[in-house]
Amino acid sequence: MSQPVKIFVSSVQEEFSKERKEIKEAIMKDGFLGSFFEVFIFEENPADNKPPIDVFKDEVKNSDIYVGLFGEKYGSHSDKRKSPTEDEFDLASKQGMYRLVYVKRIDSKTRDVKMKRLIKKAQKVVKTQEFSDGTELIHKLKQSLGDYFGERKLKSTEPYIEQYSSDVTITHLDPDLVQKFVRELPEKSKRDFALAEKDKIEKILSSFKLFGDNQIRRVAILAFGTLKNGFPTELLSAKVKCMAYSGLKKVRPTIDDDNIVGNLGDLIEESLSFVKKNIRVGTGTRDKSMRAPEIPEIPEAVIKEAIVNAVAHRDYESNASVEVMIFHDRLEVFNPALRSAVPDLDSLRGGNSKPYNPTLVSILSKMGYVEEHGTGIPGIFEACHEAGLDEPEISYERDGFVLKVWRKHLASNGNVPIQPPHNHHITPTQPPHNLSIQVKKLIDTISKGEMSSGSIQKRLGLKNRANFLKKYIKPALEAGLIEMTIPEQPNHEDQKYRLTDKGKESIKDT
DSSP states (O other): OOSOEEEEEESOTTTSHHHHHHHHHHHHHOTTGGGTEEEEOGGGSOOTTSOHHHHHHHHHHTOSEEEEEEOSOOOOOOSSSOOHHHHHHHHHHHTTOEEEEEEEOOOGGGSOHHHHHHHHHHHTTSOOEEESSHHHHHHHHHHHHHHHHHHHTOOOSSOGGGSEETTOOGGGBOHHHHHHHHHTSOHHHHHHHTOOTTSOHHHHHHHTTOEETTEEEHHHHHHHBOGGGOOOGGGTTOEEEEEEOSSSSOOSSOSEEEEEESSHHHHHHHHHHHHHTTSOEEEOOSSSSSSOOEEESSOHHHHHHHHHHHHHHSOTTSSOOEEEEEOSSEEEEEEOOOGGGSOOHHHHHHTOOOOSSHHHHHHHHHTTSOSSTTOHHHHHHHHHHHTTOOOOEEEEETTEEEEEEEOTTSOTTSOSOOOOOSOSSOOTTSOGGGSOHHHHHHHHHTTTSOBOHHHHHHHHTOOOHHHHIIIIIHHHHHTTSEEESSTTOTTOTTOOEEEOHHHHHHHHHO
C-alpha cells in the first residue's frame, strides 16, 4: 500500500471506551502493525466546530478498514433515525470498505433489541467474531489485520514509487541524465550536498536518499531512467496517454493520440508538446520585439502545471495511466490518485494539500518543474483567471480525479462556433519551436553528421522500430528537416540521414 492503512473503530462510545483506547494503543505499539496501520477513535479527535455525526462520517469515508464493536447497547437515536453505530456500519458497507465486526459475549436477554437486529444485518454480509474481554478482542483483531496484510501484500507505508526495489539497478539509469541533474542544480545545493558532475552515481543518489544498502528507490528510475535497458515491469504504468477528440465527448476516432513512456522529462515535455500542437495559437503584438509572440489559447504554464501535478501526485501502484485529453471546449487531465490522498477537493483548490509522493516532488523541484508544493492547483486557477478563461473544475472521477481547463475560443455556454485546431500535424511551414519533442531529439542526435536509421534508433534508446519511423523519421522528412543520402533508393543498405539547411537552422532557432 502507498499510505498507512486507516482503521475506523465504531461502537457505542460509552460502552466500549476502554476497549477502543486499548485497540489503538496495542496497534500503535506493535512494531509490525504500527508500521502499516493507523487508528481513528473519536475520543482523541474532538469534533471542533463540526457536529460529531459529520466528523464520524468524514472519517469513515477516509478510512480503509471498519472495525465494529457490538455489545449490549444500541446507542442514542430518535424514533425515525438509526443510531450513529448503525449509520457508520451502513456507510462502511456502502463505501465497500473492508469490515471487521466483533460481538461481545453477553446474556442475550440484556442485549438491546435493535442491537440484535444490527448484529443479524452484519452477519448477512460479513463474518462476525465473538470476544469476552479486551485481551481476546485485541488478539483476534491482530490476527484479522495479519490476514488483511497477507491478502493485500502490504510492503511499506511509503508511496509505491518511493520504495526501494531489488528490480531496479544502476544499469537502468542514464549517467548523462544524472550528470545533467547535478549540473543544473543551484550552486547552493551543490555546496550543501558537496556534489560535482564527475561524482559516482551512487554518491549522487545517496545525497538525495535515493540509494541505500545497494538498493535504489523506484523514483530514481522515473527521474533518470533510460529505455536502452528496458524499464522494470513494475514501472510500466508510468506513462501518459494523450488523446485529442474533435467533439465534446470521447468519441473515436481521435484527431491525434500518443502513448508516452519514459522518464520524468519525457513524460512532461512530450505531453506538453502534444497539447500545444493540438490547440489554437494566436499572435500577439510586436511592441516588445520584431517578432510577434505566439499566444496559445491555454497558457503554457497552465498546461505544464496540470501535467506536472498529475505526474507528481499520482498513485504509481495503480495500473491506470495519467490521461491528457483535448476536447472541443476543454483540456482534461486525469490523475489516478488514491481517494485517501486527496480527501478534500477544497484543500486541493486552496493549496493546502500534502504531496502524495514527497521525494518525487522534491526531485521535480530540483529539476525546476515544481516551485513549491501546494501552489500548483491555485496557480492554475490564477493563471486561467488572468488569461480570461472560465474557472477550471476539479472532480472525482473513476479511481482518481480530473482537472478541467476551459479553452478560450469557446464560451462556457457553448454557443460560440469553433474551428478545429489548425496545427494537428507538423508541416514544413511551421516554425521550428512547434516541432515535437521526438523530432527535436532526432535533429539533435544527427547534428554531428550522417547516420543510419539503425544507429539513430540505438542512440535514442528506442526499441519499437515502427514507432521510431512514425514519430521521428517520417515527420522530420515531411518537415524538410532531414533528407536521405540516397533518396532515389530509400531502402538501400547504405542509406543514411543528414540535416538539411532548414534542419540546421532549426537548431539555431531552438
